[in-house]
Amino acid sequence: PSGGLNRCVCVHDDYQKTADWLLSQTKHRPQVAIICGSGLGMLADALKCQDAFHYTDIPGFPQSTVQGHAGRLVFGELKGKTCVCMQGRFHMYEGHSLCKTTFPVRVFKLLGVETLIVTNAAGSLADGLKPGDIMIIKDHVNFPGLGGFNPLNGPNDDKFGPRFPAMSACYNPGLRCLAMDIAKQQGVAELVQEGVYAAVGGPNFETIAEAKLMHRLGVDAVGMSTAPEVVVAVHCGLRVFGISLITNKRPLSPVSAEIMMLQKNKHKKRVWSTRRPVILQKDQRANPPQVGVA
Numbered sequence: 001p002s003g004g005l006n007r008c009v010c011v012h013d014d015y016q017k018t019a020d021w022l023l024s025q026t027k028h029r030p031q032v033a034i035i036c037g038s039g040l041g042m043l044a045d046a047l048k049c050q051d052a053f054h055y056t057d058i059p060g061f062p063q064s065t066v067q068g069h070a071g072r073l074v075f076g077e078l079k080g081k082t083c084v085c086m087q088g089r090f091h092m093y094e095g096h097s098l099c100k101t102t103f104p105v106r107v108f109k110l111l112g113v114e115t116l117i118v119t120n121a122a123g124s125l126a127d128g129l130k131p132g133d134i135m136i137i138k139d140h141v142n143f144p145g146l147g148g149f150n151p152l153n154g155p156n157d158d159k160f161g162p163r164f165p166a167m168s169a170c171y172n173p174g175l176r177c178l179a180m181d182i183a184k185q186q187g188v189a190e191l192v193q194e195g196v197y198a199a200v201g202g203p204n205f206e207t208i209a210e211a212k213l214m215h216r217l218g219v220d221a222v223g224m225s226t227a228p229e230v231v232v233a234v235h236c237g238l239r240v241f242g243i244s245l246i247t248n249k250r251p252l253s254p255v256s257a258e259i260m261m262l263q264k265n266k267h268k269k270r271v272w273s274t275r276r277p278v279i280l281q282k283d284q285r286a287n288p289p290q291v292g293v294a
């Protein structure tokens, strides 16, 4: 891969200009940045003493084009910490270069942010992750990155980080532990577990073969964002915490009526799960078992 969309064309000054403009417009000096995933923009409503800016008014900022992403940067206080919250993120499938997709992360660094919290909506590939559950991201597979689509492509900016940054501990273990402890304290531990997130390019959802492949590779949840932001954040030394809100399940094989009926018969629930499909024997295929009959 080469060319316009796959090469960072922003220089240090571009990020600095945006950061300087924001610092001139607000008295807040954030320590924590939060990127709100699809449908999660209401997280920003919790901030007190807000200063909010539409992306259209921020010099150099990309524009949000996706439903569920309001396109506002909100500064404010949350439990004694000063935060900046992105109500709406940028995705590669919108036509943004990865450099633009991740532009805010470097701006956050220049604002003085130390910790980045990434959130997203994701599809589950794991048996135990149901819609409504929360997955604390312990690691990711960056499929576009493995294919050479990386926000760090192009000349390295040494002021942000090294040419070859390590990605072996992207998601801060201390913050992951803390989140799990808080889930227990709040009595919601059964809704929360750790898992591996995979980023795909989108905008189409996965084929069954792709979902199966990712499941076999150890992926628990899949989405179309987050990994590029995290790569840029880790490159410039931010501490990262990530969570996926599970919004749907991805089927792992075509659900044929006879397999569904048999699974319903055997397991009584989750009829469409094909994780352990029942393979019909030759004689059964000619004369399939009847629903409701043992």
Ligand SMILES: O=P(O)(O)O[C@H]1O[C@H](CO)[C@@H](O)[C@H]1O
Residues within 6 Å of the ligand: 036, 037, 038, 039, 089, 091, 119, 120, 121, 122, 202, 223, 224, 225, 226
């Ligand atoms: O990752 P976020 O921005 O939460 O959005 C997720 O939801 C959208 C698909 O419904 C995709 O953009 C996917 O990445």
